[in-house]
Amino acid sequence: MTRNIKEIVMQLPADKYATLGAVRCLPGLLAAVDDDVLWLRGIPFTGKPDPEIRRLPATHTFLLDETNLLFPTDSLTPVATLKSLHWKSLPELLQIVLPVSAMPAEITAKYQVQLAPAEKQQTTHALLTTLTAWCNYAETAPLIRLQPLTFAASDKNEVLIMGQPLPPIPGKEYVLQHKLLLPAGYEFNPAGIAFLVAAKLNPQQEDYLIFDATGTWECIPATAFVKAGRSAIRLTKRERENG
Amino acid sequence: MNLSAFITHLVREGQVTVASNIHLFSPQELQNTIVVLQEYYDNDIQDMPGTAPAFDSNAALWAARYIYRAVQLAMLRQLGEEEITTLLLPYDQPVTAATIYGADLCLRYLPDLLSLSKGLSPEDPLVKHLQETAKQWPFSSTGINIPATQGIDIIVSNPSLLQTYVDRIIATRDTGRCNVQPVLAAVKASLGNYAEVLWPDFKLPEL
Numbered sequence: 001m002t003r004n005i006k007e008i009v010m011q012l013p014a015d016k017y018a019t020l021g022a023v024r025c026l027p028g029l030l031a032a033v034d035d036d037v038l039w040l041r042g043i044p045f046t047g048k049p050d051p052e053i054r055r056l057p058a059t060h061t062f063l064l065d066e067t068n069l070l071f072p073t074d075s076l077t078p079v080a081t082l083k084s085l086h087w088k089s090l091p092e093l094l095q096i097v098l099p100v101s102a103m104p105a106e107i108t109a110k111y112q113v114q115l116a117p118a119e120k121q122q123t124t125h126a127l128l129t130t131l132t133a134w135c136n137y138a139e140t141a142p143l144i145r146l147q148p149l150t151f152a153a154s155d156k157n158e159v160l161i162m163g164q165p166l167p168p169i170p171g172k173e174y175v176l177q178h179k180l181l182l183p184a185g186y187e188f189n190p191a192g193i194a195f196l197v198a199a200k201l202n203p204q205q206e207d208y209l210i211f212d213a214t215g216t217w218e219c220i221p222a223t224a225f226v227k228a229g230r231s232a233i234r235l236t237k238r239e240r241e242n243g
Numbered sequence: 244m245n246l247s248a249f250i251t252h253l254v255r256e257g258q259v260t261v262a263s264n265i266h267l268f269s270p271q272e273l274q275n276t277i278v279v280l281q282e283y284y285d286n287d288i289q290d291m292p293g294t295a296p297a298f299d300s301n302a303a304l305w306a307a308r309y310i311y312r313a314v315q316l317a318m319l320r321q322l323g324e325e326e327i328t329t330l331l332l333p334y335d336q337p338v339t340a341a342t343i344y345g346a347d348l349c350l351r352y353l354p355d356l357l358s359l360s361k362g363l364s365p366e367d368p369l370v371k372h373l374q375e376t377a378k379q380w381p382f383s384s385t386g387i388n389i390p391a392t393q394g395i396d397i398i399v400s401n402p403s404l405l406q407t408y409v410d411r412i413i414a415t416r417d418t419g420r421c422n423v424q425p426v427l428a429a430v431k432a433s434l435g436n437y438a439e440v441l442w443p444d445f446k447l448p449e450l
Binding site (some may be wrong): 229230234 | 344409
């Protein structure tokens with residue numbers, strides 16, 4: 001009698017079920033459970049077995065012929081017939097379950113906003129100056145130079161002017177990025193985090209945050225700005241003078 | 244609607260109604276109008292550059308009456324050239340910076356009135372009369388393509404009037420009014436280095 005081997009069959013302890021995970025993606029493998037024995041079949045007889053299959057904790061390995069006779073690998077005599085079992089493909093048998101995420105650790109270290117000298121020349125959008133300088137300019141300034149501007153005055157008689165072109169008066173100029181006003185000549189370090197800083201510090205994007213070179217900032221409500229005009233500027237000065 | 248109410252509505256709402264008949268203004272009506280004009284002046288100077296000229300009640304009242312009558316004549320088309328000459332009397336006092344600014348409180352609506360009169364024939368006596376007045380009061384008539392015939396020297400000599408005149412020229416893109424050297428210089432100074440942004444198609448006139 002000649003053997004007509006078609007595949008290899010392995011027996012594994014049923015409690016080693018999880019080890020099949022390593023060969024789950026190999027094609028053609030089928031598995032079935034019979035009491036405390038886990039059967040694995042579909043392993044090609046020809047060619048070199050996959051290393052992952054060789055690493056499986058098999059208790060017995062058989063060669064299976066076309067009549068379902070099981071031969072020990074080192075014997076020409078069959079020792080049993082393969083039972084009719086409920087075979088399943090490994091992907092069907094071994095369902096994937098996503099691991100439960102552990103609670104992520106909280107990052108306790110806070111990022112300190114830092115500014116560094118800018119590498120490129122930037123267009124300025126705002127000017128911080130004194131109320132006196134602003135009033136003196138507006139007294140005789142052309143209307144067309146005032147119309148594109150808005151301004152907000154502080155109790156300290158400082159004025160933040162926004163718009164373009166800015167008036168030619170002394171003061172500190174600022175660059176506008178995502179409603180953040182950075183001193184001209186500076187940018188965030190690292191560069192490109194303006195939108196992150198804005199999202200954290202000014203999520204509603206309603207107000208303006210004005211930074212100094214040290215990275216500290218002050219919030220200026222958008223409602224504090226009024227349209228620049230000679231009467232508005234004169235009235236502001238009068239109100240400040242009268243307390 | 245009497246004259247003082249007419250001025251109040253004109254300034255606050257930009258809409259006016261006039262009496263359907265020509266009546267003489269009573270002394271009380273004129274006095275009330277001066278009070279309204281004085282309040283209007285006090286508000287308006289807040290937007291004037293530098294120190295605005297003083298309030299000239301005579302010029303302000305004359306311009307108020309002039310505009311009122313002009314609106315009446317535009318509405319009451321049965322009135323002819325004789326009534327136009329009788330009702331739209333020219334200003335007969337010496338003209339100063341205060342006169343120009345006082346009259347401007349109401350004459351600044353002259354371009355709007357001329358615009359409303361576009362439906363009339365260009366040869367209409369009222370239109371020709373209004374255009375002649377616009378020439379004589381250049382401070383109040385920018386942007387309607389009418390050349391100035393007088394008063395420019397007074398405007399130029401008053402810094403507040405000059406800057407306001409230049410503001411109006413720029414706002415209405417009235418290149419024709421830049422044909423006087425001091426005015427042109429003031430326009431260029433106002434635009435500064437931003438002429439291409441503030442008045443993109445501005446071309447220097449040949450003087």
